[in-house]
Amino acid sequence: MLNRRRKAYIGIMKAAMYISTGLTAALVIFLVAYVFIKGIPNITWELLSTKPSYISGRIGILPDVVNTLYIVLATLVFVIPLGVGAAIYLTEYAKNKKLVGVIEYAAETLSGIPSIIYGLVGMLFFCQFLGFKTSLLAGSLTLVIMNLPTVMRTTQESLKTVPQSYRDGAFGLGAGKWRVIRTVVLPGCVDGVITGCILSIGRILGESAALLFTAGFAHALNGVLEGLTSPGASLTVALYVYAKEEGEFGVAFAIAAILMILTLLINFSATLVSRYFAKKREL
Numbered sequence: 001m002l003n004r005r006r007k008a009y010i011g012i013m014k015a016a017m018y019i020s021t022g023l024t025a026a027l028v029i030f031l032v033a034y035v036f037i038k039g040i041p042n043i044t045w046e047l048l049s050t051k052p053s054y055i056s057g058r059i060g061i062l063p064d065v066v067n068t069l070y071i072v073l074a075t076l077v078f079v080i081p082l083g084v085g086a087a088i089y090l091t092e093y094a095k096n097k098k099l100v101g102v103i104e105y106a107a108e109t110l111s112g113i114p115s116i117i118y119g120l121v122g123m124l125f126f127c128q129f130l131g132f133k134t135s136l137l138a139g140s141l142t143l144v145i146m147n148l149p150t151v152m153r154t155t156q157e158s159l160k161t162v163p164q165s166y167r168d169g170a171f172g173l174g175a176g177k178w179r180v181i182r183t184v185v186l187p188g189c190v191d192g193v194i195t196g197c198i199l200s201i202g203r204i205l206g207e208s209a210a211l212l213f214t215a216g217f218a219h220a221l222n223g224v225l226e227g228l229t230s231p232g233a234s235l236t237v238a239l240y241v242y243a244k245e246e247g248e249f250g251v252a253f254a255i256a257a258i259l260m261i262l263t264l265l266i267n268f269s270a271t272l273v274s275r276y277f278a279k280k281r282e283l
Contacts, residue, residue: 032260039257042250052219059242059251063221067136067232071215072204074140074228075147080197082144083151090152091159092181104156107149118146119213127214134231139215143207147200154199158192159185191277198270202263208236217241235259 050060086103094100122142123134132138162185170180186193216231219238233241235255243252 032264035253035256035260039253039255039260042254043257047251047254051221059248061235061238061251061255063219064233064235064238064255066221067215067227068205068234070136070224070227070232071140071143071211071234072201074137075143075204076197076201078141078144079147079151079200083148083196084155084193086148087152087155087159088181091156092177092185104153107152110145111149111153114209115146115207116209116213118142119210122210123213132229134214134216135229136215136232137228139211139234140228142210142214143204146207146210147203150200150203151196154196155189155193158189158196161192162188191274194273194277195270198266198273202266205234205259205262205266206236208234208240211237212240 047059047061048065049062050058051063052058052060090100090103119142122138122145126132126138126141127134130138132141166184166188167180170184175183211234215234215237217233217237217240218231219233220227220230222230222232235258239252239255239259242248242255
């Protein structure tokens with residue numbers, strides 16, 4: 001009797017897991033297919049290579065693509081040194097475990113705050129208090145705060161995967177603390193660090209709420225220095241503007257398809273990087 005109940009329970013749980021997995025996979029496939037079907041036919045070379053002209057009624061997203069590139073690069077320039085440096089200090093140098101626990105708890109709390117709050121704080125601090133006004137630089141600095149916990153925690157977990165025996169062996173050969181970190185620890189976990197940075201790019205590309213408050217939504221094409229100090233729309237902000245404000249749903253779905261393709265490429269790149277370094281360690 002008990003065996004029958006146990007077998008029935010196991011069968012029900014297996015069926016529930018299969019159904020949950022199937023529903024999740026079906027939802028992802030439906031979302032990707034729907035966006036591609038609605039968006040890819042609207043992607044044209046003119047759309048990608050021109051800027052909008054309200055005189056002729058032409059719609060182009062080249063400024064939005066360039067602004068997105070500026071935001072990604074500017075954010076990475078700040079967030080990678082800060083995140084990796086903080087993770088190295090907390091894992092390798094910090095002796096006060098209570099302080100480390102407080103900082104880790106603060107980082108986890110930061111990662112759970114809604115992005116609209118980051119946008120509000122970024123607008124008040126970077127745009128008004130520091131005088132950056134509405135600009136791509138203010139938006140990038142806001143995204144730095146948003147992505148700092150992700151890069152820091154990912155790097156921390158990667159550093160912890162390096163066996164302590166590697167460090168002890170290097171210390172036994174007379175190497176200093178920084179030399180051990182630079183030549184032994186970091187090369188041993190570089191795959192996790194790079195994967196975390198790649199995944200943070202995906203979050204940067206997908207952010208819109210914070211950028212609406214800090215970067216603005218101007219469809220202007222500028223150089224690097226002028227562009228960073230000027231307002232500009234990223235692809236996600238442009239999607240919102242074209243769909244909500246101008247009713248251009250064809251263009252909005254085209255941008256959505258582009259963002260979807262970039263997200264898939266980023267996730268695929270992260271997988272390839274982790275596999276490459278895993279095979280390299282095995283050799």
